[in-house]
Amino acid sequence: MNMEIDLQRRKALKTGGGVGLLAIFGALGLLQSGVALAEWNKTAFSAKTMDDALNALGVIVPENGAASIQLTVPEIAENGSVVPVTVASTLADVEQITIFVDKNPNVLAANFTLPQGTEAYITTRVKMGQTANVIALVKAGGKFYRTSKEVKVTAGGCGG
Amino acid sequence: MGKPMKIRAAVKDGVTEVKILMQHEMETGLRKEADGTLVPAWFITEVKAQYQGRTVLETQFGQSVSKNPYLLFRFKGGAAGETITVSWVDNKGDTRSDEVTIAAN
Numbered sequence: 001m002n003m004e005i006d007l008q009r010r011k012a013l014k015t016g017g018g019v020g021l022l023a024i025f026g027a028l029g030l031l032q033s034g035v036a037l038a039e040w041n042k043t044a045f046s047a048k049t050m051d052d053a054l055n056a057l058g059v060i061v062p063e064n065g066a067a068s069i070q071l072t073v074p075e076i077a078e079n080g081s082v083v084p085v086t087v088a089s090t091l092a093d094v095e096q097i098t099i100f101v102d103k104n105p106n107v108l109a110a111n112f113t114l115p116q117g118t119e120a121y122i123t124t125r126v127k128m129g130q131t132a133n134v135i136a137l138v139k140a141g142g143k144f145y146r147t148s149k150e151v152k153v154t155a156g157g158c159g160g
Numbered sequence: 161m162g163k164p165m166k167i168r169a170a171v172k173d174g175v176t177e178v179k180i181l182m183q184h185e186m187e188t189g190l191r192k193e194a195d196g197t198l199v200p201a202w203f204i205t206e207v208k209a210q211y212q213g214r215t216v217l218e219t220q221f222g223q224s225v226s227k228n229p230y231l232l233f234r235f236k237g238g239a240a241g242e243t244i245t246v247s248w249v250d251n252k253g254d255t256r257s258d259e260v261t262i263a264a265n
Contacts, residue, residue, distance in 0.1 A: 040205045082226045088210035101224050105190055109224035112233075118216050119175065127188070156255040159223050 044089075045108050050135070053108045054102060062137060065145030071136040073151050080128040080153040085109075087122050091140035094120035098139075102148075103132035128153045162248065162256030169227060169244050171263035176238030178217075180231040180246055182256075188223040204229060207248045211238060240264035 044056035054062070072086040087097050097112045097120065109126045120138065126149060128134075135148040163183035169176055178236040182204060189201025207229075216235040238244075240262055247257035 040220055045205075045220070084230075086232075105188070105225045106223050108222050110222065113218040113221040114233075115215055115218070117236045119234040119236065121232075121234050123230070125226040125230045127226050128185075128224075 005048075010141050016065040029080070042110070043098055047107055048105065050100060050102055050107055054137075056110075057098065057111070057137075059137065059144045062144035062146035064135070068140075068145055069136050069138050070136065071147050071148040071149050075133045075150075076152045076154065078154050080130070080155055082125050083134070083151060083153075084123065084125050085130050085134055085136075087120075087136040087138070089120040089138045089140065089145075091120065091138060091145065094138055094140045095142075096139035097122050098137040099124065099126065100135040100137070101126055101128055101132050102135060103130055104128065107152060140153060162250070162254050165246060165248075165256065165258045167244070167246055167258055167260035169260050170265040171238045171240055171262050175234050175236055176211070176244075176262055177234045177265075178234065178244060178246075178260075179249070180207070180209075180229075182207070182229045182231075182248060184228060184248075184250065186221075186223070186227045187223055187231060190223075194222045202250065202252060204248045204250045207246065209233070210245045210247075211235065211243065216244075218254065238262050 028106050041056060044053055045057055047053035068091045070088040070091055077083045085099055087099060094114055099109045100107045101109055110124055131152045133148040133150050135146060138145045168179045168180040180235060184204050187199050187202040187203055188252050191199045193199060201223060203223050204221050208215060209217040242262050243259050245257060245259050247255060249255045
């Protein structure tokens with residue numbers, strides 16, 4: 001009986017400690033992409049606004065990535081539940097690619113960490129509840145770049 | 161244990177392209193049944209691809225990723241006949257791991 005309680009307490013302490021540490025690192029902006037991926041970034045994925053999501057990812061002010069990021073999305077999505085998104089970049093040393101949908105309830109869709117040797121070219125599919133901007137964030141050489149494109153959604157993809 | 165993934169990998173000009181189709185509901189936790197009850201969130205949170213014991217892609221997903229997630233990426237290296245392992249974990253702790261042999265293109 002006592003042992004069981006003790007184990008649960010340990011588990012709680014362990015979990016709490018981990019999250020706390022992550023929050024501290026995040027707040028200091030020290031969160032390396034490699035470290036961040038060790039644990040699913042709950043704060044970032046629960047963010048309701050772009051500002052909150054960027055903060056949770058440790059992004060201060062991203063540079064304009066319109067020329068250096070190739071974001072491919074359909075202009076009109078007849079089905080918001082399956083919107084193909086391709087992000088590619090000509091920047092050197094791309095470490096991370098992140099995809100957001102600014103009007104979804106949770107704005108952060110996917111975050112990719114690219115080890116050396118993995119090319120800056122990712123395709124995936126996202127859900128869009130309504131017409132919104134798809135935003136691509138690329139981290140290269142320690143700097144963040146951002147670009148976006150609007151997708152007109154004629155039928156939303158979040159059910160209900 | 162999750163349902164099997166469909167994975168294709170092919171090497172061309174020294175670059176391996178990997179295409180992954182996962183089978184997963186990817187419930188947002190915001191959808192309601194006809195009777196008004198919320199369908200609990202159930203989605204893949206992490207996907208990892210490994211080649212020769214080396215991680216070639218690390219992914220974190222949120223609820224906005226489509227049902228049956230699709231992923232395409234490319235990495236330098238890889239040779240026909242070698243193996244790539246892809247594994248995912250979802251928010252309920254379920255996991256799935258599948259292997260694919262790289263094909264010549």
